[in-house]
Amino acid sequence: MNKKVIVIDDEKMILDLTAMVLQHRGYEVFTADNALDGYExxxxxxxxxxxxxxxxxxxxxLTALREIRQRFPSTYVIMFTGKGSEEIAVELMKAGAADYILKPFSNANLVDRIDAILxxxxxxxxxRELLEEREKLLEEIAEWNRELERRVAEKSLxxxxxxAEILQNEKLAALGHLSAGMAHEIRNPLNSIGLFAQILRSGVEHDPEMVSYTAKIINEVERIDDILVRLLATSRRSPFQLRSIHVQEVIRQVVASFEEQARLQQVELVTEQVGEPPAILADGDELAQIFTNLIANALFEMRDGGVLExxxxxxxxLLTVTVGDTGKGIPPENLTKIFDPFFTTKEKGTGFGLSVVLRIVKTYGGRIRAENRPGGGTRFVIDIPLG
Incomplete structure (x- = not known):
């Protein structure tokens, strides 16, 4: 227990007498004849x-009492006073005095009062320590709860x-079986239609109107065949050739092919490379197809200008490629659907582009996710394992 006591009094006799009594009772006593020295x-x-x-x-x-209680709250103050009025007692207690002793006082009374206040x-x-420990424990518990909630949120995500990946895989697998059968069943009659349309065109060459009709039939046949090719591409890998590819070079070539379109749309193209990523074993055309689809979609959303990063x-x-634009973003309800085959918000879209991107990324054991940027626009993040 702290048994240090300071006596602050302008009467030397009080200082000496009090110090002698308290030292005799085992207290360590300090004295000062004014408040300023006492503060120090x-x-x-x-x-x-x-x-x-x-x-x-x-x-x-009274002024010294208030100062001591404000600056040194762990030092308790007992006041000496020669005035025993009730008003002074109330004033002292309100100002923070632990007790007060009337002068003259007895040695026994002084010691008893000090022992009681101690x-x-x-x-x-x-x-106070227990309350501080309690507050600290409550804060630790709150921090543990916040950490637990954060981890639960991470695991839930x-x-x-x-x-979502399992569902996508199941959709792609189902689409693969469906598209293979559809392509076979549709292409046979489609080839017949195209063949007969060509025969008809050769027999009506003298009639321009009929020639235009047959040309429209042939064009529609070719359009349907193109749709079938894209449908197959979403679920089945085309012939490929694996070789050592630097992704940065593929990106550079694809970006170069869009430079004129970006200039006309007043879209700023910004490319950034961190470090020197190693080459990966891949098909260059497949990688180019990924970035072509993503950049084409981004430019479609920024027809009035913007920034493509x-x-x-x-x-x-892990190799990570981020493609971000400053377009209007993707409605939250569509974020889980954009990789689904046939899903599109474009008036003349087929809904195959991002499905193809997903299939190619998964071919290389990678992942792709889409998210809306805080400042507006969309960001696609692709992670591909290295080796």
Missing amino acids: IIRREQPAIALLDYMMPRVNG RLRSIELRN ELERAH IRLEHADR
Whole structure:
């Protein structure tokens, strides 16, 4: 227990007498004949009790009491006063005095009062420590809860993404079986229609109107055949040739092919490469198809200008490509549908482009996700394993 006591009184006899009594009872005593010196001793020694005279020159006892309680809250103050009015007692207690002693006082009364205040101080300081510990524990519990909620949210998001990937895989597998059968069943009569249309055209060459009709039939046949080719591409890999490919070179070539369109639309093309990613074993045409689809979609959404950003980086055996635009973004309800075959918001779209992108990314063991950018626009993030 802290048994340091400071006596602040402008009467030397009180200082000497009080110091002698308290030292005899085992207290470590410090004295000061004015409040300013007393502040410095309290700051340096941190006594448990300050015995403070009510009437002093320079700084009076009431002012000193308030100052000590504000600056040194762990030092409890007992006031000496020669005025025993009830008003002064109330004023002192309101200002923060732990007790007050009337002059003249007996040695026994002085010691008993100090012992009582020390016990009170010990209890209150312990309670304060317990409250601080309680607050600290509550904050730790709150932090644990926040961390638990964050981890649950992360795991829930991972499960949602895994579930979405499973559904996408199932859709692509089902589409593969469906498209293969459809292509076979549709192409046979389609070839017959195209053949007979060509025969008809050769027999009506003298009639321009009939020639235009047959030309329209042939064009529609070719359009349907093109749709079938795209449909097959979403689920079945075309003939490919694997070789060592630098993705940054593929991106550069694809971006170059869109430079004129971007200039006409007043779209700024920004490419960024972090480090020097190693080459990967891939088919260059397949990789080009990924970026062609993403850049074409981005430019479609920025017909009145904007910024198209492509960032390439790698870390931890993972190559990451981010393609972002400043268009109007994707409605939240569509974010889980954009990779579905046939899903499109374009008036003349087929809904195959992003399905093909997904199929190619998965071919290389990668992942792709779409998200809306905080400042507006859309961002596609592609992760492809290195090796």
